[in-house]
Amino acid sequence: MAEITIKYLAQKLNLAPSTVSRALNDSHEISDATKMKVLALAEELNFQPNPYARSLREQKSKTIGVIIPERINNFFSQVIDGMESVTRAYGYHLLVYNSNEDTEQEKNILSLLIGGRVDAIVMSISRFDQKSDHIDKLKKRNTPVVFFDRISTNFPTTKFITNDYEVGYQGTVHLIEKGCKKILFLMLSNENSNGIERLRGFKDALKKKNITFEANWVIECSHSDEKNIALLESIFYKLDRPDGVLASVEKLALATYRALSRTHIKIPEQVRVVSFSNMKIADLLHPPLTTISQPAYEIGEECAKLLIKKLTKKNQPDLEDKIVTIPSVFTERESSK
């Protein structure tokens, strides 16, 4: 019931709290004999130092805050698994928040975290807004921040992404070479950093292949699955329907599948589909989905490694302002045959 404290151990052993503390932290100024005694009792009583007292004193929490825009998403789950694999090894903890693709929530979470609850922050931003003042505020603090996937381009820190441009290009070329002449580019919101890069790859591929891009090929979708499906249905219902789809986000590929199934349009015979996706069961869809999948676990590991290094080593410089690219992998399946 009554928590076991250092003071209690000290009293039991007829030592000063300072001595016990030092013994537990294996300080060189404590004799081996007393160290043994202290460790033995601590072990016996299953002593765990109070993390909050320690945090208060040391001015660090051994906790990293993570903000993602969506939790029910294989990509983000894998990223967090990757992070946890390294943070746990270093005794760090992960506080994970879901901003639900909502800038307002993101702002609230950020202000929660800024109070000193975490030593560092990892985030994938909900919207790539111009007015990201809540993120800019972070600059004034000395809390290290790292971005991944959906990054804030003008915030000076390290960002982890995949080769969005190249792979957007590659996916588009693939569709064209399969015979597509009119390809839709589906994006979630026109303002995400990676979406923009993927779109750039898309456009450049069209140009390279001498297909003239038309503005209405870019479909800006919402976060509502139902709305997206309805929108796509209306598009595919027309006579001069597209014959290819590059979905920049998994959920849009699924919306496409649903829309095409409702309108009885066949994949890949009538429309070929390629999607960015980290789904593990892309091969079990009907038809199996051609994917561009991101190295999610690895991205998580890298984010965590970088922060742990910054937090645990002495005299580390500020996080370098650069973009680290980890390549995605393209897997061809039935949906684009």
Next chain:
Amino acid sequence: MAEITIKYLAQKLNLAPSTVSRALNDSHEISDATKMKVLALAEELNFQPNPYARSLREQKSKTIGVIIPERINNFFSQVIDGMESVTRAYGYHLLVYNSNEDTEQEKNILSLLIGGRVDAIVMSISRFDQKSDHIDKLKKRNTPVVFFDRISTNFPTTKFITNDYEVGYQGTVHLIEKGCKKILFLMLSNENSNGIERLRGFKDALKKKNITFEANWVIECSHSDEKNIALLESIFYKLDRPDGVLASVEKLALATYRALSRTHIKIPEQVRVVSFSNMKIADLLHPPLTTISQPAYEIGEECAKLLIKKLTKKNQPDLEDKIVTIPSVFTERESSK
């Protein structure tokens, strides 16, 4: 740079720290005039009380620890989303850990949390072992614990599950009525609480329908997808193959799909499949999968609500030792037509 503290505010305003603290906490013994002044300055400087100082003093962290056996899993993601939706409203934080279906890791995580880092724990245990002493240890502590889905039956607290027995029964009856005579029950490990209930429903349904159960219909699978697929392939390769499958876990249904696809056995013509699953795209599989899906979000909400109540209200009794059942929903699709 220098953190803003209550002491700093007090100095700026020519007040005592205690007065500032009381003003911020809206104490009745502070005049409205000074309250205004304090609040104004706090607002202006964007003051956030140090959470660790507060935790130390108040002996509570406003943090709940969550342990799940797997993160890349829609069910658990939904549960956590549900929890977060209520904890955030009350200013509580979520520390989430993945035990990776491993009792050893679970034990380590638990001992991390026990040090007072969290005010309460929510968990879905990795294995239903007899020797769950690491969980029993929690009893001695006064940290409230709640279980969900994979519960520890003999630990006296509130547990949230779904009507595993009924729905296992229902799924089996469904398969039988579709004409199945030899049905496999796929479980992840023979020792999970919910698996056992589902199996009981399975057996009772067979009995009810006058089908004699055979022990080798219960397949205990591992956590390796590849092994499971190979195992299932070998089973379906035989002549007297089963004509139905009830998968107690989503990943086993997927393994079944893969195994059947490799052996060129048709679903549902040759084998009908029903699975417990919270996949959102069960309808996009080939063929669409008949599912029993758990009310994951709601389970998360209920866990959190219960704990928040226990933690925020005065003089709350210990968590009642009972099982709360929230029903699953059965959705028939092509895979069991």
Next chain:
DNA sequence: TTTTTATGTGCAATCGTTTCCGAAAAATTA
């Protein structure tokens, strides 16, 4: 005017650690 009461504020202790500083005891050197 004096006494009582209500109101507003400050002082100091506390939560459990870590660490600076100093001091005794032991070991080394002169």
Next chain:
DNA sequence: TAATTTTTCGGAAACGATTGCACATAAAAA
């Protein structure tokens, strides 16, 4: 043996917030 250094430990002050208690001051009652 005396002087010096090294080893080992204790005292006390932090870290930043909350809160019991005391003490002013002003308002109300006698």
